[in-house]
Amino acid sequence: MLDIIIIGGGITGLSAAWEAQKNDLSFALLEKENRWGGKVHTEIIELPEGPAIIDGGPESFLTRKPEAWDLAGELGLHDQVIDPGGETRHMYILDGGTPVEVPLAPVKFAKSRLMSGRGKLRMMFEPFQPAKKDAADESLADFVTRRLGREALDKMIGPILGGIYNTNPDTQSILVSSPIMREMEAEYGGLFKAVIGRVFAARKNKAVETEKKPRFGAFSNGLQEMTDEMVKQLNGDLRLGVEITKIEKEAEGYRVVLENGEALSARSLIFSTPANVTAKLLENVDKESAKKLGEIVHQNIGTTTFIYKADDAQTAIRIHGLMIPRREKRAIDAITFTSLKMPSRAPKDYVMLRVFFGGSKPEVAEMSDANLQKTVQGELAELIGITADPVQTIPFKWLKSFPQANVGHLERVGEIEKTLPEGIYLAGSSYRGIGVPDCIQQGRQAVKKVAR
Numbered sequence: 001m002l003d004i005i006i007i008g009g010g011i012t013g014l015s016a017a018w019e020a021q022k023n024d025l026s027f028a029l030l031e032k033e034n035r036w037g038g039k040v041h042t043e044i045i046e047l048p049e050g051p052a053i054i055d056g057g058p059e060s061f062l063t064r065k066p067e068a069w070d071l072a073g074e075l076g077l078h079d080q081v082i083d084p085g086g087e088t089r090h091m092y093i094l095d096g097g098t099p100v101e102v103p104l105a106p107v108k109f110a111k112s113r114l115m116s117g118r119g120k121l122r123m124m125f126e127p128f129q130p131a132k133k134d135a136a137d138e139s140l141a142d143f144v145t146r147r148l149g150r151e152a153l154d155k156m157i158g159p160i161l162g163g164i165y166n167t168n169p170d171t172q173s174i175l176v177s178s179p180i181m182r183e184m185e186a187e188y189g190g191l192f193k194a195v196i197g198r199v200f201a202a203r204k205n206k207a208v209e210t211e212k213k214p215r216f217g218a219f220s221n222g223l224q225e226m227t228d229e230m231v232k233q234l235n236g237d238l239r240l241g242v243e244i245t246k247i248e249k250e251a252e253g254y255r256v257v258l259e260n261g262e263a264l265s266a267r268s269l270i271f272s273t274p275a276n277v278t279a280k281l282l283e284n285v286d287k288e289s290a291k292k293l294g295e296i297v298h299q300n301i302g303t304t305t306f307i308y309k310a311d312d313a314q315t316a317i318r319i320h321g322l323m324i325p326r327r328e329k330r331a332i333d334a335i336t337f338t339s340l341k342m343p344s345r346a347p348k349d350y351v352m353l354r355v356f357f358g359g360s361k362p363e364v365a366e367m368s369d370a371n372l373q374k375t376v377q378g379e380l381a382e383l384i385g386i387t388a389d390p391v392q393t394i395p396f397k398w399l400k401s402f403p404q405a406n407v408g409h410l411e412r413v414g415e416i417e418k419t420l421p422e423g424i425y426l427a428g429s430s431y432r433g434i435g436v437p438d439c440i441q442q443g444r445q446a447v448k449k450v451a452r
């Protein structure tokens with residue numbers, strides 16, 4: 001009998017396995033697909049002038065949440081971490097069909113046509129808004145409207161955060177998507193006050209900081225470098241292409257039956273599959289939890305990377321990223337110019353851009369690759385004037401796999417966890433944060449609970 005069977009070999013499951021290995025626990029890691037990493041998926045395309053490195057899912061990670069940076073260190077990969085650059089420079093929002101720059105500097109803000117004078121004034125009154133007194137959850141829309149005004153939500157913050165989380169700000173939980181904003185409010189009484197307070201605090205801390213790290217990290221050969229390295233260094237029972245047919249309760253733990261008839265037993269199970277998948281796997285063991293897990297909504301999401309000869313992809317303005325709010329009713333949600341943000345991702349004579357879809361029109365993620373390419377090309381022509389054919393396109397699609405954390409999500413997850421049968425643990429993007437550091441933290445935390 002094993003100590004743990006981990007189901008799902010994305011970054012969460014792999015991190016759980018890594019933690020199990022560090023704690024000398026015996027484990028098996030079962031993955032349905034024929035590759036490790038889940039949404040962490042890098043493709044390297046050899047072009048005549050050199051390689052193009054394409055991340056289909058996550059491309060970079062925050063280092064303020066330390067888990068991804070720390071794991072990279074444990075794996076001996078710190079020298080492979082690159083700074084993906086200022087993520088906020090040359091960012092645009094589509095407004096009435098036209099890209100308008102996100103005004104982050106005071107003068108640009110004053111001159112910007114993105115918001116009306118009244119909307120800007122309301123934003124500037126943010127320091128005088130009372131802070132929320134209780135810890136209850138609220139939607140991203142309610143938080144932003146309360147502090148910065150409705151126009152800031154509709155025109156600026158909603159499109160940016162809604163785009164990042166591929167979600168509707170009116171339903172998205174602030175405590176899952178941007179807990180930092182609530183922490184800033186609680187600690188300093190407001191966002192502007194917190195920005196100033198944190199700058200002073202950071203200056204003070206600089207003297208004691210021992211480790212230098214970028215604000216965001218990426219990997220020189222794509223984020224899959226991290227999952228590949230983990231797989232290389234893991235020495236438990238790792239299985240790809242495994243179909244689980246049944247999970248049963250046993251006297252001392254659980255029995256996982258595989259399609260080939262083989263069965264594995266363990267004292268504990270960690271599910272690092274999306275909650276809608278976990279719901280089906282758990283049906284036989286705990287109907288009630290399975291039902292509640294099945295209620296967590298998962299959206300379609302996808303990206304497609306277009307590689308162009310540089311001369312074919314010139315735009316009138318320098319754009320690093322374009323966020324497309326849902327009210328614009330376009331087929332795509334965002335465009336990022338990967339080769340401008342990270343020039344090492346493509347040879348010099350090429351432009352590489354990545355298009356996100358699935359949020360405003362979920363059906364786009366279900367199109368054939370050929371239709372997807374045609375649709376995206378149409379959008380690129382209309383929105384930023386790129387009409388040439390790309391040299392290559394590389395699509396990635398995840399159907400019903402991107403969790404939507406609605407208001408009250410953390411409470412619901414807490415309730416599910418409380419009633420789960422002994423020895424069963426949940427971890428991953430469906431629960432306590434979708435970012436790569438959140439997933440690593442949850443995978444490792446689940447094993448720490450088992451070890452206890």
Ligand SMILES: Cc1cc2nc3c(=O)[nH]c(=O)nc-3n(C[C@H](O)[C@H](O)[C@H](O)COP(=O)(O)OP(=O)(O)OC[C@H]3O[C@@H](n4cnc5c(N)ncnc54)[C@H](O)[C@@H]3O)c2cc1C
Nearest residue numbers: 008010011012032038039057058059060428429434435436
């Ligand atoms: C397009 C995109 C861009 C993103 N960008 C960023 C970013 O820049 N920075 C950031 O921090 N985060 C980003 N994220 C979020 C982050 O990538 C994900 O939340 C995270 O990778 C999820 O990891 P996971 O292991 O929890 O889930 P997954 O990666 O979904 O892994 C779950 C695994 O379970 C497997 N599985 C499914 N069913 C079964 C079964 N029955 N039996 C066994 N295995 C099964 C799946 O095949 C998969 O490998 C992005 C996500 C997407 C989609």
